Amino acid sequence: MKQKILRLNQDEAGDWVAELSCGHARHVRHRPPWQNYRWISNAEGRASMIGGKLKCGLCSQGMDKPVKSKDRT
Numbered sequence: 001m002k003q004k005i006l007r008l009n010q011d012e013a014g015d016w017v018a019e020l021s022c023g024h025a026r027h028v029r030h031r032p033p034w035q036n037y038r039w040i041s042n043a044e045g046r047a048s049m050i051g052g053k054l055k056c057g058l059c060s061q062g063m064d065k066p067v068k069s070k071d072r073t
């Protein structure tokens with residue numbers, strides 16, 4: 001599930017944390033070949049990704065908020 005990136009913050013360890021529109025926060029690390037986020041390592045790349053989409057692992061695991069159901073009676 002892809003979510004919009006609202007902000008990018010750096011934690012105490014210097015790792016980047018993306019604040020997503022779903023309310024989750026996830027680390028963005030460039031660890032090829034598993035995690036390919038080369039854009040995180042430079043300011044231009046980060047700026048270009050604000051407002052872009054990032055896959056949210058927590059949402060994929062079903063840890064998102066309840067989905068509004070559209071039940072018709």
Ligand SMILES: [Zn+2]
Binds near residue numbers: 023057058
């Ligand atoms: Zn999420």
